[in-house]
Amino acid sequence: MKYWMIVVLSLLLALPARAGVEVREVTSPGGVSAWLVEEPSIPFVALEIRFRGGASLDAPGKRGATNLMMGLLEEGAGSLDSQGFARAAEALAAQFDYDVSDDTASVSARFLSENKDQAIALLRLSLVAPTIDETALERVRGQVLAGIRSDAQDPNAIAGRAFDALAFGDHPYGSPLEGSAETVQALSRDDIVAAYRGLLARDRVHVAAVGDITEAELGTLLDHLLGDLPAAGAPMPAPVQPMLSGGTTLIDYDTPQAVALFGHQGMARDDEDFFAAYVLNTILGGGGFESRLMEEVRVKRGLTYGVYSYLVPKDLAALYLGSVSSANDRIFEAVEVIRAEWARMAAHGVTEEELTRAKALLTGAYPLRFDGNGAIARILVGMQIEGLGTDYIATRNARVNAVTRADVNRVAAELLRPEGLHFVIVGKPGKG
Incomplete structure (x- = not known):
């Protein structure tokens, strides 16, 4: 195991289980809001960023675009290619995770306090300047297609797909967020860029920070990290009534x-x-x-x-x-x-x-x-x-x-x- 991973894991394991936490609302000078639990006893910060909308924002016929896009955010950003981005994160003892559900897209960051500025600068690159180059696109597309092929042989996944289709029909909830082999194969780089622009916007972001960071530091961090994102994203889908019968x-x-x-x-x-x-x-x-x-x-x-x-x-x-x-x-x-x-x-x-x-x-x-x-x-x-x-x-x-x-x-x-x-x-x- 890499040294930085051992450091981060040891810090996580050292934290006590507690529900008596004090939550404070923070608003940055630029108007970005977040919730903060300040815990200075250990020099470590966890940052959770969530964008409402998630894979339900996929355009008609483009199912799987948001999922594929989220998988590409750490596959190169700014002047860094995929390996360069991974090496930079490792050198900072920082860990970034990108995930998507039907309703949200999540970005999780873990970093040591002493590396806060550099870690946030690197994370910012992935959010505001992902390269989404063709080589990385084909690599991640292959990974997604492998998962789709695996799910096609999993009875639980088969049941889930059938149930969702019965319940929601043509609504995005009615199909797997990963898309089908056909839709994923057909996605172009332009489709991925459109999904990126539609989802990562300030009008749908929610943020929480926990650890060794003050209100003032968090406010500055929020503006630097998110201030250059578009003010508004794609329209949210309409609610849907399940179409199930006994x-x-x-x-x-x-x-x-x-x-x-x-x-x-x-x-x-x-x-x-x-x-x-x-x-x-x-x-x-x-x-x-x-x-x-x-x-x-x-x-x-x-x-x-x-x-x-x-x-x-x-x-x-x-x-x-x-x-x-x-x-x-x-x-x-x-x-x-x-x-x-x-x-x-x-x-x-x-x-x-x-x-x-x-x-x-x-x-x-x-x-x-x-x-x-x-x-x-x-x-x-x-x-x-x-x-x-x-x-x-x-x-x-x-x-x-x-x-x-x-x-x-x-x-x-x-x-x-x-x-x-x-x-x-x-x-x-x-x-x-």
């Missing part, structure tokens, strides 16, 4: 174990009942071995190693999803047990004992998320994206504890739609 879609695929992805419409993150839905899901399928689905499908009947449910409040739509895998000759039985448990909770709600246990799980595990500067920075940016206040960390557990059994049971009756569950099954269902 039923089952079977995809014949030769695999020893069938997999199923299931779900229906969910709940938006800003809904006043979201905390009740969150507790509800913990009891139903989000609480690991403590959940009802795990008890009924795995423990009692031995139909699976794992079954889970999860709320998916995207920016432009909300789903309530679940997943399970089982032997081909038993997957239909697992599906029926899930439907029955969905209906039972909708009709009869939860017990007081289940509610108490779920609250203890959710509140007890929450501080463990704050296990380093990088994790805290990611949480803070996520809070901004979701429209939460800087006091959320301090009040979150109280909000969980405020949920009553009556709240959960009311939401269960409204949210859970057993007749609307759609299952996409990939495998040889019914065959031993």
Whole structure:
């Protein structure tokens, strides 16, 4: 392992798990806002930058352009080629990561305080002056195509693609953000540049910094790093209503174990009942071995190693999803047990004992998320994206504890739609 990586990892591991963090809002002289948790005890800074829009900004027929563009940001910038950029980052003991989801594009930076100015200057090059040269484009395109070919043989990926297509059709949510082999092959450098210009803009950026940096230093950093980005990016896509109806879609695929992805419409993150839905899901399928689905499908009947449910409040739509895998000759039985448990909770709600246990799980595990500067920075940016206040960390557990059994049971009756569950099954269902 490279020396700089050992230094950075040792700093990360030295940070205590903590939820009692003080979050301050900072506005740069140029008007860029960010959230800051100042922690000067260790000479290390984590910076998280997130651009709203993500891969959903792909133009029609250009699916995969944003994903490919994000993969090119560190493949040469300014006068540096790909290897030169990597060597410069290594020499500074800096680490940069670029990622994309349907709703956001993320840039994560980790650097030592003593190298702050040089690290930010290098990161800035990747954001405002990426070269996007043809050689790097073809190399990254090949990597993306290899991933697409791999996903084409992965039952879980097959199920996910089919489910998304059923739910969202021609909306960007309806296809993989990586694109298809056909769309990725057809992308030109001009398409990548258009995706870059449409996404990396100041009107959709959210920033968090955690570590050895002051408010004044952060303000100066923000203007230098982001001040030359365009003021506005491409228009955001319109919200979409999931087009799901109850039923089952079977995809014949030769695999020893069938997999199923299931779900229906969910709940938006800003809904006043979201905390009740969150507790509800913990009891139903989000609480690991403590959940009802795990008890009924795995423990009692031995139909699976794992079954889970999860709320998916995207920016432009909300789903309530679940997943399970089982032997081909038993997957239909697992599906029926899930439907029955969905209906039972909708009709009869939860017990007081289940509610108490779920609250203890959710509140007890929450501080463990704050296990380093990088994790805290990611949480803070996520809070901004979701429209939460800087006091959320301090009040979150109280909000969980405020949920009553009556709240959960009311939401269960409204949210859970057993007749609307759609299952996409990939495998040889019914065959031993």
